[in-house]
Amino acid sequence: MVKKGLVLIWLLALCFASGALFWYNDWQYQLPTPIPKNYHPVNTGTIIHLDSGFTPTAGKPVFLHFFNPDCPCSRFNMAHFKSLVRQYGARVDFIIVVMSHKTFTAQVIRDKFDLHLPVLFNASLATSCGVYSTPQAVILDGQHRLYYRGNYNISRYCSDEKTSYAKIALAGFLDNRPTFAFSRLALKAYGCRLPGCGN
């Protein structure tokens, strides 16, 4: 009887330990990405010069998807990005900006997304846009002025429509409703640090 009691106590302890692990992991996910020391914020309205390797369509907004194949958050976000491309691909130029120390070919990246999109490997573009984590969405208007730079969603599961910030921004821009403010949750980056995924 005593032995059974001790075993039950032991099991309870293990149960709490499991719960603690889940809680810790979730807490880790909810921590914002640390801002780099030499970070220069880029204000909205700043003209962003794109890579010479890309020829934008005149007057079409540009959606830059900062993506790191090694970042789990980036990987999880892929489905959501693809849904945005499917929804707004005709009206917006979507570009994938790969942020990684590893060498990938554009085709490899395209295969990952199963989308024929331009792929840029220019890491300075992140600095130009004020991006320091992945995944991050940057929306440029027709004149390539920074309209939105921020998270895709409040939660990493990216399925909450109410907090689907990138989508909201894009939809608002395309609907000519540019003047609404985003909360800290949209603008404070959560995700993997650049250049390597250290989160």
Place this chain on the structure above:
Amino acid sequence: MDNYLITYHNPALPLVLGIKKLSDRLMNYFLAAYFVLGIVFALFYDTWLIAFGVGGLSLLAYYSARVFLPGSDLYQYVLSAVLGVFMAQYIYQMHGLFEMHFFAFIGSAVLITYQKWKLQLPMLFVVLIHHSLFGYLQNSGFTNIYFTKLNYFDFQTFVIHILLAAIIFFICGLWGYLLEKYSALRISQTLEMAELQKEAQLSAERKRNEQVLKNANEQLRVANADLETARHAADQANEAKSIFLATMSHEIRTPMNGVIGMAALLRESELTDEQRMFTETIVTCGDALLNVINDILDFSKIESGNLELESGDFNLRQCIEDVLDVFGARAAKLQLDLVYQIDEDVPLQIVGDQLRLRQVLINLVGNAMKFTEQGEVCVGVHLAKTGHGDILQLKFTVRDTGIGIPADKLSRLFKAFSQVDSSTTRKYGGTGLGLAISEKLVRLMGGEISVISEPNLGSTFSFTVSTQTGSSILVPYTYYSMREQAGKKIMIVDDNATNLTILKRQFEHWGLQPVLAGSGEGALSILDGDHTIDLIITDMQMPGMDGLMLAGKLRERYPGIPVMLLSSVGGEFKTHERELFVSVMSKPIRQHILSKQILNALQLKAAVPQDQATLTKKLSTGFCQKYPYDLLIAEDNPMNQHVIVHILKKLGYEPVVVKNGQEALEAANQKDYDLILMDMQMPVMDGLEATKLIRQTLVKQPVIIALTANTMAGDEQVCLEAGMDDYLAKPILLENLMNKLEKWHRDGVLV
């Protein structure tokens, strides 16, 4: 023993334990797969901490419960909870991928292997608690929990989720429950089947055994029938043998009766010396022939099991003395000493068959005398051993100083028709049946017979008899009290040491003082020194100075001392020689005669009445005056009629003779007879029938004595049951007839 008891009470236990063992082994593989799966899922979104941490803790929980409480089912319930946690882990690792919920079904299905519906409950509780808690938290506005798309608790959704989960768990639980039931059912059916098979086997075995038994019974029946047939045949053979013996006994004895009877009558008549010699030869041969016939018939009776021993009280001393009387004359003729000695501790009244004991002793003493040319024959009776109650074993010895028997011939002695030497038959005669019959009679008397012998020194035949002390009141052996003569000195003069010893012991037993002398000269020399001798008993035949010469000398020197003589039968004395002795006793000496004569000699006046003088001739007409009878004789054989009528006429009777039972009945009805001698086997009406009718019809009942040649066991009883009073065996011996006439007259028939 405990396992047996547990198994006995729960025959499904081995199966249950087997299921548990098998399921546990299966779980090892499943849990390993679950853990690996967690690692695989970790590849997607780098959830390594969750994969190893939560997965490892889950496995730790399961195996620690299993190891620390092996006898308990707790670890199975922990397993159920762990499978639920793994599902939650996968959902978390795959960031809410709904398909991960399928692991609930997988886990639920895996638990069926334990065939316990209750194991579904922990997983259900995990799901319930998880959904309830997270739903509540989210509903409370806790934004950091991802649970559902909705940011509020929808009760309907919750209920549907829980119900669906419950249904899944219920179905799996039901499946497990039914499996268990089916297993138990299968087990009980298997057990029933095993029982039935066992019953069938037992039934088959029983049938086989029944068949075997039936066959055995049949064989037994057949064997019994055969045995019955054999027994019937044996009985018939036995009956035929008995009839043969009875018939032969009758057929032989009837003419023998004529021969011996006529020879006896002839002997009583006036004869010349030559005629007397012829007559004696006929009588002797007749007796010898009768003895041979009796031996043969006895042997046949014993062999066929028809001989039964009598059991009655009799006086042992009288029996021994009767035997010695038979050989007294011969012993005197052969100049052999014939003596006997009975130990003091031997009871003198015993129970047994006096006739057969006498027969054995007569045979042994007869043989001893036959093969002894000089010396003595001594009969001894000793107490061999005592048993419970009055049962005792007596040992009889017959010792002789004869020719002896070689050791290699001893084994053939007791075999029928066997002689020590075939030349013995020519020299000594005999059929070779005597010892064989004696051996069989001794066995019937519960004893054994044996012999020790030294050639030229003599033989000692010994036999034992099981008997008991008699208690019936017998006609007392004549006994004279020597109490008043106690202390008197008696000198015994005899050259035979055995005789001296016997007489010495007898006198000491009577309280007398014996003084022994081995010769006449020795006696005289003792008397010279001892003047207190009260009586002298001397043997006749002694070397040197015989008894007569000694008596003469004693009359001269010691006229006041009475002298008694021990003489052989037949010795004749002149008057002056006879007057030397106060009494002359014949050998072998009977104890009561010795005691009587000693008393007479020691007392001044005769204290004891003299016995009647024995008849010089047996047949005398005075017998009829003493024992008068009206006699009727029923006898069909003319020869036998003649014999018995002559004997009775010699005794002074005038008997009436009839030749069958019918005539006897008519005669008895016409006249009152005192005694009827009734032959058994007669034409028209036999003796038994006639007796029965006489008993039924007559007012004054006569004494009826059966005359019969049948001497089989039971014949006497048949006669008595028919109403007869007594029994006379043929051939009729004169003395027996006279004794019967005397007996029935004395018994008060006529008064």
